[in-house]
Structure formats: structure tokens, C-alpha cells
Amino acid sequence: MISAMSDVSGAGTHSDDATLTVDELSARVGMTVRTLRFYAGRGLIPPPIRRGRVGYYGPEHIARLDLVRELQAHGFTLQAIEGYLDRIPVDATPQDIALHRTLLTPWMRDLPETLDRTALVRRTGRELSDDDIEMLVALGVVEPTPDEDVFQVATAHLSLGVELLDLDLPVEAVQDAGRIFTEHGRALAEELTEVFRTKVWPHYRDSGGPPEHIQHLVERFKPVTIQGLVLAYERAVGETQRDTIRRTQNKPR
Template identity: 30%
Template sequence: MSEHEAGPQGTVREYRTEELAEAAGITVRTLRFYRERKLLPPPRREGRIAWYDDHHLARLRTIAGLLDRGHTLGGIAELTAAFENGRDVGQLGALLGLGEDGLGWSEETPVRLTPEALADYFEGEVTPENLAASLDLGYLATDGDEIVHVSRRLLDVSSALVREGVPLAAVLETGRRVRAHADALAALFTELIAAHVATDPAELPKAVDHLRPLAKSVVEAELSMAMDRRLRG
């Protein structure tokens, strides 16, 4: 085992092939098989020696956890590819208009998850297609070996709907359509506040944040009455 400097964050632990296999609780043969299947990123090479780090160890533990949950190696490879092609936290912030860390300004509380924990939230529904849709929609982003869900409330509601029998793909498509309506409502209220409360553009963000609870109450009441009308109709 080796350690080398990694800047202000300290040192990075590295493992030879045999050491990584032992730390992960697998055989060297299995480790090489995973590497051949491209389930692991390439190691750092120093001559003929392959050096792995804690990210490789985390990936191996993720593979083991997903296998325990019934995923196949082919499915794990597809999930891995979807994760690696997804947005990171910084890109998520830019997409949703949040801070540089992707976690600022919004009232929502982000949730950090391991891939195994995500699989537990949506048992049997974490497919490459659903994962790609979640990443594209901006519900999920990657941060190193972790996944970040943008909203605790959306995560809990989505998993509750899945437990009630709604397919995750349908939940995500509904979320996409709801976002389009939510964007239109946000524009409506922002224009209202800009026209009557914060005529100085510099004051608009503060005014919108101050009046946000009133806008939310209007939307919640109107949605409740609209659902009543649907049920009576």
C-alpha cells in the first residue's frame, strides 16, 4: 500500500492489485474480470505496477452492493456509464440556477446517496433509462463517488409514488411536465412582483424570496381546488 501527496486535502491512499482485492473482499481474478468489463476506471500505471485508489475501492463496494440487490453485471455496467455521463454538482447548479456548489438559493434540501442507497429507495426501478432521465431532468447529479438528489421532498414523494405502484418512468415523465407548468407559474409571479413590488431590478430577488410563501399558497390552493373539480367532473 502506498500514499502520496494530493495537495491541501492531504494524502491519497493507493493499493496494488492484491491489496485492493483484499480490501474489497474479492479475488484478484474477480478484480481483473471487473476491469476487463470496464466496471472500473483504469488504474494509475507506474512501470508494470497498477496502482488503485479509494475511488476504485468505493466502486468495488458499489458493485457488490448492487449485485446483492439483484442487479446483473451488464446492468451495473450500464448504470456506471450513465453515472459517468451525467452532470456533476456544479453543472446541476448551472442548470437549475443555483449556486456554484449546486446547493444554494433553493429552499430544497439536497440529499447525498450512495448508488446502493438509491437502489433501495427505488427497488427494481433503478434502470439505466430511469437514471439517465433523472440526470437529464436535473433531479440527480454526481459528486465523486456519491449521488446528489436535488430535493429531499422530491426524493421522498417519488419513492412514495413508486411504492404505491406508479412506475418510476411515469413519475419522471410527470415531473418533466410539472416542471414546465411550474416554470410558467414562476414567471407569472415574478412578473407580478416586478410590476408592482420591486420596480428596481436590483430589489427583485429579495422581493421574490420574501413573497415566495404567498405564491406557494396560491398554487397549493388552486391545485387542491382543481383536483376537487376533476373528481366532481
Template identity: 30%
Template sequence: MASDRADRPDRRRRRTPASDDELTIEQLSERTGLTARNIRAYRTQRLLPPPVVRNGVGFYGAEHVARIERIRQLRAEGFNLTAIGRLLDDGDTAASPELRDLRRVVSGASGAEPPRTVEPDELLRLLGDQLTPALVQRATELGAVRALPDGRLELPTPALLDAAAELTDRGIPLEPVMPVFELVQRECETIADAFLDTFHERVWSHFQEAGHPRARWDEIAETIERLRPMASKAVLAIFQSTIDDAIERRFGDELAQLAERG
């Protein structure tokens, strides 16, 4: 693509910009402290508009500098990139403080480990020859792996990689385990929807019917924020009890028979 070619460093075509409207991608990187790789990634994610191309050279301007600074501020406030994109598209300065606070809560995370970015070689090192193209495709469809524009891989839930690596260390192949991960994903989506359906019916709908009263915004935001840990604790407690019972049923009789045989 022309804009991609325009971003490639070419020292023969470099020149000192006459103003902030004449920044090459390297100069924009120096000005903002954002790497050229991340600038391209933000463009791919439509967080930044494309540069103006003249004579095969891509030039960025004051608008891009301001947009990068705004993205940095919103990230510091706790917004993820998806929420930042929505805010920028909607003109985030027009949002009320209450709505911005609620957006921040909605786009937040549950407190789990943040996404991890790895090189493909690291996955190969951890998982060995089990990492077939078909397995990577299934992991991508599951949402366990996301390909980034720069060729690296993002792991939205790094604990899944840790679990997969431990399984392989213990001699359990990943191929037959993938359907289990997919089952867990489907069941978790069902459970999450059930919690949210209940919240929407019992709390949010009444908030809407009342015309979103200002006095209740903090209460609604706090309830949504608490949904994540409350639901996670409930699911974990039930599953721990359930798997304890399942292990006892599955292995109890066999162990008793082994004990009888000495």
C-alpha cells in the first residue's frame, strides 16, 4: 500500500519539517515518544488518521501529535483501546463526567493479568512442535491469541498459555485439550450473559425507566464494577466444589480397589 511505502525510512528523502504539519513517521515518533511500530498499529486500529502523502513521503501533523497525546491520557485514565476508539469517534469531550466514568468502568478489566505480547518464537519455545498452524487457528478463533500488525502475538488471557505450557510439561497433548478450552469458553459466555441479564432486568432497566437520574450514576457504576469480582468468585467457588466431587467420583473407587489389592 502507498501509505505503508511512504512510512518506510528512506534517508535520501528525509528532510527537516518546516512545521508540525511536516513530520515523517520517524520525526513523529521522536516528537511523541511513541514507536513507529505503535504508530502504524494505531493507524491499523483506526485510532490515528493516515498521513498526507506527497512525492511518496508520508507526513503527519499537529492533529496526529494531539491525537497521540489524547490516546495516552485516556489510557492513563484506564480506558482500553476499543473504548478509546469509541470515545474519539464520538467526540469524547462532549460526554458528561458521569458517562465518562461509567464508560471507564465498562471498559476496565477484572483485575486479572493484563494481556501479554510475545514473539512467535516464544510460543514455539513454550509449546514445542505441538504448535501447529491448525492449533494456532483454533486458538485465534477461541480468542486466546490475536495477531498484531507487527507480526507479534497478543495473549488476552496469559494464564491460558501458562496452563497450556504446564499441560505439555506433564505429557498432556494440546490437541485433545483444545475442545475443553472451547467448552469452557462457551460455558463462561453463557454464565456471563446470565449474570448480565439479571443485572439488566433488575437494575439497569429501572435506571433507564427513571430517566438515568444523576443521583444514581455512582451506584450503577459501582455495581457494574463489582459484577466482575462477584461473578468470578461465585463461578470459582462452585467449580472448585464441583471438580472436587468429580475427582472423588472418578478416582475414589479405583483407588479403593488398588488399596484392597495392596
């Protein structure tokens, strides 16, 4: 869905909006002047508006720097950030750029939390064997790190993972199910992204609505999409069960 924003265009920053000196911009965004000049040299922000010998910065510069910081928080390298910003039109408005940040909001309720094994045991409220850890990894709730007995944990789903431990499922079955979810989940994400890029986003962009309305659309699009996926899956399971029963009944005895 992020790629949908590369179609955004706007009026850009008007020179009357550029009122901050580089020192004032530094204080506003919490970056050093040296960093700002480095980013400007790499083309991450446009040149300042010159009035005489003084350069001034405005909302577009702030919006782009906020986006740079958001991308850094998501683990993007400087080279990747440059490539990402290259796809944003130079005349994009600050509101357009802010929408990029909205699209970067994680879909998971909570970002993964780093826990060592002792903290993980304390969080689950039970002892965890090596087999239990293997099952949590297969479920996608826990992810190993290069440090032994340190894990990235999807804490929002940890209680569900612990409940599944008590079902005594074969770990191979869980791993196979995980591969299925990953494969089809990626395909769904790519197809839904294309629908959003070609059908949803152009409609709201061309409607002339305020940026806040479009941001609300993006934020609401996520849970609605997830709920639609759950509903479709429930229906598909029901249909599969009915088909299985019909095939069983039609088998010759």
C-alpha cells in the first residue's frame, strides 16, 4: 500500500510558508544542524527558500524530515530512504507527505518486544520447555535473535500462543500452517495493495477532500480489511466442511 502514495501530487511549499532558519528548524525537528545539512546534501529534503543570503524552511521540510525519522524507526537504511523519497513528487504537499507516515503505521497492535527467556517465562506465567519455545516460534509469536535465549515477542498475541501450547498440536502441522498463511497472506497483501492503489486511493485523492479525511480512510482501511479477511476465511472453512461431508456421503459403501 505504501507504493500507492507515489501517485500523490500537490502544490508544494509556498515560499510564504518558509519562515524557519536552519537553527530554528533544528530545534523544531530535534536534529542537529549538521544532520540537516547532510540530509539536504543527500537530497532527502529540498533546498531552502532563499531570501537574500538566508535560507528558510517550511512545513514541507518538516514533513519530509518527520518521514525520514519514521522510516529510520522502521529499520530502513539511508539508501533505502533515499529511494523511497525519490518516488514522492517534488511538489507533494506536507499533507501528502504526512499520508506516507500514516501508511507506515504498523498493522500489528504492538511492535515486537525484546525479551530474554527469564522475562518471557515471567510474562507467560509458566515454565517454558525448549519444545514450548519451538512451538511459539512456529506460531510466529516468538522469533529468535542472534543472542541465545533472547527473543522478539509479539506480546499482543502471546496469551493466544500460550493457550495453543495446551492443545498439544504437532509442531510440524503448525509449521506447515504457518507456511500456508505466509504464502497466501503475501499474495493477498499484494493484490489488495493493487486495489487500493488503482481504485481506492485515486477516488479519494480526486474527490478534493481534506487530508484528515483521507488519513482517516487509511486508518480505517486496515481493520476493515482484516475483518473482511476473517469473514471470508470463516465462510471458506464452512463451505469446505460442507463439501467434505457431501463427498463422504456420496462415496459408495
